[in-house]
Every structure is written in structure tokens, then in C-alpha cells.
Amino acid sequence: MDQDGDTKNKLALLGGEKSVKLDDTDIFTWPIITDRHEQAVLEVMRAGQMSGIEVTKEFERKYAHSLGREYGLAYHNGTAAILGAMYGLGIGVGDEVVAPSITYWASVAQAYTLGATPVFADVDPDTICIDPKDVEHRITSRTKAIVVVHYAGMPADMDAIMKIAAKHNLKILEDCSHAHGALYKGKEIGTFGDAAAFSLMTGKSLAVGEGGILFTDDRKVYERALLFGHYIRHDEITLKELKPFAGLPCGGFKHRMHQLSSAFGLVQLELFGRQMVEIDKAMNYFCDLLDDTAGIRPIRPPKDTNTTKGGWYYPHFKYISEELEGLSLSRFSEAVGAEGSICNPGCNKPLHLHPLFTTMDVYGHGRPTRIAYLDESVKIEQYIEKLPVAESINRCVFEVPWFKQYRPEVIEEHARAYKKVIKNYRTLLADDSNKNADVGGYSSFFSGQG
Numbered sequence: 267m268d269q270d271g272d273t274k275n276k277l278a279l280l281g282g283e284k285s286v287k288l289d290d291t292d293i294f295t296w297p298i299i300t301d302r303h304e305q306a307v308l309e310v311m312r313a314g315q316m317s318g319i320e321v322t323k324e325f326e327r328k329y330a331h332s333l334g335r336e337y338g339l340a341y342h343n344g345t346a347a348i349l350g351a352m353y354g355l356g357i358g359v360g361d362e363v364v365a366p367s368i369t370y371w372a373s374v375a376q377a378y379t380l381g382a383t384p385v386f387a388d389v390d391p392d393t394i395c396i397d398p399k400d401v402e403h404r405i406t407s408r409t410k411a412i413v414v415v416h417y418a419g420m421p422a423d424m425d426a427i428m429k430i431a432a433k434h435n436l437k438i439l440e441d442c443s444h445a446h447g448a449l450y451k452g453k454e455i456g457t458f459g460d461a462a463a464f465s466l467m468t469g470k471s472l473a474v475g476e477g478g479i480l481f482t483d484d485r486k487v488y489e490r491a492l493l494f495g496h497y498i499r500h501d502e503i504t505l506k507e508l509k510p511f512a513g514l515p516c517g518g519f520k521h522r523m524h525q526l527s528s529a530f531g532l533v534q535l536e537l538f539g540r541q542m543v544e545i546d547k548a549m550n551y552f553c554d555l556l557d558d559t560a561g562i563r564p565i566r567p568p569k570d571t572n573t574t575k576g577g578w579y580y581p582h583f584k585y586i587s588e589e590l591e592g593l594s595l596s597r598f599s600e601a602v603g604a605e606g607s608i609c610n611p612g613c614n615k616p617l618h619l620h621p622l623f624t625t626m627d628v629y630g631h632g633r634p635t636r637i638a639y640l641d642e643s644v645k646i647e648q649y650i651e652k653l654p655v656a657e658s659i660n661r662c663v664f665e666v667p668w669f670k671q672y673r674p675e676v677i678e679e680h681a682r683a684y685k686k687v688i689k690n691y692r693t694l695l696a697d698d699s700n701k702n703a704d705v706g707g708y709s710s711f712f713s714g715q716g
């Protein structure tokens with residue numbers, strides 16, 4: 267069967283037939299726009315309420331209620347929601363914030379705006395989430411908070427992290443931008459932290475266009491966030507220590523969400539539960555088909571733990587090159603891509619190696635911003651981390667198709683593409699010269715999937 271000239275078995279990269287023939291791009295369409303979305307947006311437009319707050323407040327109430335949190339506060343994007351959350355938690359000049367190195371920059375870069383110093387921790391190679399074992403030894407008297415990112419849909423190890431936070435009296439900020447609807451041991455992510463923030467941009471699991479939202483049960487966190495960037499809502503401020511400053515946004519920021527987004531979001535909230543069930547079924551089916559395949563391992567929570575990936579944003583698998591005689595991930599990805607499926611090597615690049623976090627003097631302090639607000643005696647070298655997993659993970663994980671619909675025959679074709687490449691991996695070894703190709707990026711947009 268495998269003789270030359272058999273175009274069905276020959277890899278498409280080497281001139282054979284493609285595995286994916288159905289060409290169903292609709293299975294990836296996101297977000298799914300219905301008449302109800304159009305109606306909701308048109309209504310706000312026609313009423314001239316784009317800059318109002320009533321629709322947004324309804325969106326906040328409903329989302330907070332569905333998550334079981336006391337307060338929700340919407341933002342024009344997730345980056346702003348995280349900045350607001352940091353201010354809300356009291357992060358300020360001279361504080362340190364521990365965050366994973368593998369994440370989108372907006373999990374932690376905002377610390378600079380508040381005069382705080384990010385400290386990076388390594389990630390767990392099985393989950394790509396912050397490794398709790400690499401956190402505790404980074405805690406100092408300056409540490410104020412840990413940013414936890416539920417990366418690429420995987421809930422982080424919250425039991426271990428909450429224990430560390432309690433022991434050292436630290437705040438937890440959950441960045442839930444990749445994991446809307448995910449459960450950790452039966453409890454929804456976004457309900458663990460002193461504050462939680464979600465991006466709601468177009469590519470995310472719960473998409474409203476550009477938008478973000480902050481949740482907390484702590485009145486003080488909520489009111490500080492209001493004071494910082496929501497000046498037309500300062501009538502909600504009740505705390506004595508904040509009241510004198512109401513009227514102007516103390517941060518000089520305007521964080522209000524566009525009401526075309528919140529109107530759209532109200533419809534999304536209603537549909538999301540059902541969509542998530544469909545995505546979860548489709549993605550688990552794809553993973554099941556590839557579970558026992560050499561060289562690759564789905565990244566998903568173990569069965570029967572009541573831990574789930576929710577909307578499966580930016581889904582990844584592990585790549586185990588040794589099981590394929592050292593075949594590089596870039597060559598492997600090229601071959602799967604040629605079969606008509608999606609296989610994007612890598613994930614986010616490690617933040618701790620970027621010059622923004624080593625040398626750059628953003629504001630003109632005359633020293634790197636990373637240490638600009640610390641004692642003069644502090645040297646930048648003290649903050650330069652070596653994080654072995656973060657520095658190698660881009661060669662060990664890849665992004666797989668993110669199916670939004672359960673259509674078994676299409677999903678099977680994509681799984682077949684992977685299986686065919688793995689079955690024929692030896693034919694790729696001869697010309698594997700691109701081993702050290704630069705993979706991963708600072709945005710997840712590079713993947714073209716969202």
C-alpha cells in the first residue's frame with residue numbers, strides 16, 4: 267500500500283493527496299452571528315445609546331449573576347479590565363506581581379502603568395499554566411499579587427495557588443481571557459480570585475467584539491476600579507476613603523464599554539452555554555480520535571475530575587519529538603498543514619526574555635522600567651529569570667483546529683490528516699533542515715484562527 271505513486275498514502279507535502287477534502291470553513295466561524303445579535307445592535311444604534319451605560323449595566327448584572335459573583339464591571343477591552351483589576355486590588359508603586367512568562371502580554375504588562383514590577387514564573391509543561399512549584403521562592407516582602415492565567419482553556423492548579431496566596435497573604439487576579447466557562451474541580455474559573463478579568467474580544471470564547479469585564483466580590487476592589495476609569499459612574503461610590511475623590515477618574519483613564527458591544531454581549535451570554543456544549547463535544551471527539559497517537563498528546567483535563575476547558579479557546583496539543591525520531595515540530599506542522607488541517611507550532615513567546623522586561627526604560631527614569639520604582643540599590647539582574655520550560659515550550663506544543671460545531675465527518679478528516687503525517691513521519695526526516703525555525707508569537711492572532 268505504501269509504495270511510491272500511491273497518492274492516497276503519500277503525504278500531501280510530498281505530492282500526495284490531501285486528507286481534508288470537505289473544505290468546511292464554517293465549522294471555524296466565530297462568533298456565530300444571528301438575527302438576534304443584529305437586532306440587539308441595531309436597537310442601540312437607532313436609540314443613539316452607543317455611549318450610554320444602561321445596556322452595559324444589564325450585561326454586567328447578568329454575567330455576574332451567571333458566574334455567581336457580586337460585582338461585574340465592563341471595559342472597552344480585556345487589557346483595560348486587567349489594569350482596572352490591578353488598581354482595584356491596590357497594586358501600586360514598588361509592588362511585585364508574580365505572573366507566568368507564557369501568556370499574552372496583557373496579563374501583566376499593565377503593572378508598569380501602576381509603578382509595579384512584574385516577576386515571572388515558569389509554566390507547567392502539561393498545562394502551559396503557571397507552575398505553583400515555581401512561585402513560592404519568588405515571593406518577597408514586596409509581592410502583592412499573583413496573576414493566574416487559565417492558559418488556552420486549561421484551568422490552572424487553583425488548589426495549590428490558593429494555598430500559596432493564603433499562606434503569604436497575597437491577592438489573586440485570575441486572567442480568564444482564554445477560558446470562559448471552564449471548570450476547575452466543578453467550580454467555574456473566574457470565581458477563585460480576589461478579582462477576575464476576562465477579555466471579550468472577537469476571537470475569544472465569549473466574543474462581543476472589543477470588550478472586557480472585571481468581577482469581584484469585594485466592594486472596595488469594585489469601587490477602586492470605578493474610581494480609576496469609570497468617572498460617570500462615581501455616584502456608585504460609597505466608601506468613605508474614596509468618596510472625596512469622586513467626579514474625576516483618578517487614573518486619567520476612560521474605561522467605558524461601547525454599548526454595541528454590551529448589547530451584542532447580552533445575546534452572547536444567552537447562547538454561550540449551548541455553544542460551549544457543542545464545542546466541548548467537538549473538541550473532545552477530535553482529542554479522542556488522536557489520544558493514542560505517537561508523538562502528540564491532547565492537552566485537556568483528566569477525565570472524571572469535573573475540570574473542563576469551557577470554550578476551548580486556542581486549543582493546544584503537546585508534541586513529543588523523540589517519539590518521531592526527533593522530527594522537528596516545524597516540519598511536522600508543515601506536513602499537517604499541507605494535508606489541509608491546522609497545526610500552528612508554538613504558543614505565546616516567553617515574556618521574560620523580551621527587552622520590555624529586561625532593558626527598556628519606558629518612561630525615562632534612567633533605568634529599566636522593571637526596577638524603576640524600587641530602591642536604587644536594586645539591580646535589574648536580580649529580576650532576570652531563567653525559566654527552562656517557558657524557554658522551550660514553543661518547540662513542544664502546537665495549536666490544533668478549534669471546531670465550533672460537532673460535525674463528525676469533518677473532524678474525522680482533520681484527525682486523519684494528523685494520523686497520516688504520523689504514520690509517514692519517516693518520509694519527512696530526510697529534509698528536516700528547518701529545525702530551529704522561530705515559532706510562537708506575542709499575539710495569538712498569528713495563528714489565523716482568532
Ligand SMILES: *Cc1c(COP(=O)(O)O)cnc(C)c1O
Binds near residue numbers: 372476478
Ligand atoms: C486577549 C487577552 C487579554 C487582553 O484582552 P483584550 O481584550 O485583547 O485587550 C489579556 N490576557 C490574555 C491571556 C488574553 O488572551
